[in-house]
Amino acid sequence: MRIIILTALCLCNSLPAMADDATTASDIRQMAGTFLDAWAANQSELGRRVTFSIGNVDSRLTLAPCGGEPTLSFASDPLTTSSPSILVRCSGDRPWRMYVTASVEVYGPALVASRPLTRGERLTSSAITSDEVQLNASRQGILTDKSVLQGMTIRRPVRTGTVITPDLLEAPHAIERGDHVIIVARSGSFSVTSRGKALGNAGVGEQVMVENLQSSRTLKATAVAPGRVEIPM
Structure with missing residues (x-):
């Protein structure tokens, strides 16, 4: 499933101005919260309900100011895990990146x-x-x-x-043990058919042992359809 990426360009009115000041833990938490709010709104349009909380961000954190708008994305798919990480990335003159943990429940x-x-x-x-x-x-x-x-x-x-x-x-078995089957011996466009009896169960594409009822020989065949197997000539 494609992991949704929301860039901070759509969040520019909500993020703190960081052109001249260091990026702090408070800034990172605000960005992660805004990112998750936007993602939750997107999921709401799809008929889903989202609750979330942001993990701990060390209060001593100090990163370089981001000359442009930082980009946020999920590092893991929030639709398959309730503990996705959020990647916060700055690609300005003094680039940096960090991960923020989150607890996300999608209903x-x-x-x-x-x-x-x-x-x-x-x-x-x-x-x-x-x-x-x-x-x-x-x-x-x-x-x-x-x-x-x-x-x-x-x-x-x-x-x-x-x-x-x-x-x-x-998927149900295409062939079950004891079924009478058509055995198709094929070589290119040429084929010969005979009747047989399945000695096991098999789905389409699986191999199964069959008994040729005319020769009494036991053969390994491939199930190709219900009641039909193929063997190479």
Whole structure:
């Protein structure tokens, strides 16, 4: 996910004048606060709610005055961590840079389980609902579009209200053990088909052992579609 960068050019009316004076800890905290206020306003337009606090800045800090406007950016993505660092950078005649820690909580709508879900259960729209959650509480990411869950199954049991993250989802097997499959032996544009039986489970692109029902030979094939595998000739 792209880390949003807000330059201090848009904050020039709020920042302290530093052309002649040293940059102090108070100045750095004010800049970080203004930066986070602007970012929170941006997230509000996207339907998200943000709370934050700025970490400690050593009160003894004294940096050179910044001849131009300093630039602030997130050093880590605030949508995947609740403890992002903010990089404050001056590129004037006497350049400097420093990091400010922050505690950031971002709340917004995400998909959650509307009831307990069991391992291997195929998801349906009735099993999922949308609720406000802390979006950056997990590094796994969150999901907001129900359409991406279509046909997916759950890797492990989850409780009602659990946020649905990508690591909880598994694509169903295209081929399951015992399925009768079409075996395609291919060489360039030439191919020969035969019937076989799957000896294991596999998703599309995964390898699976199959038994050729005509020759009784066991072959290693690649699942290319439900009920269809390929082997090289």
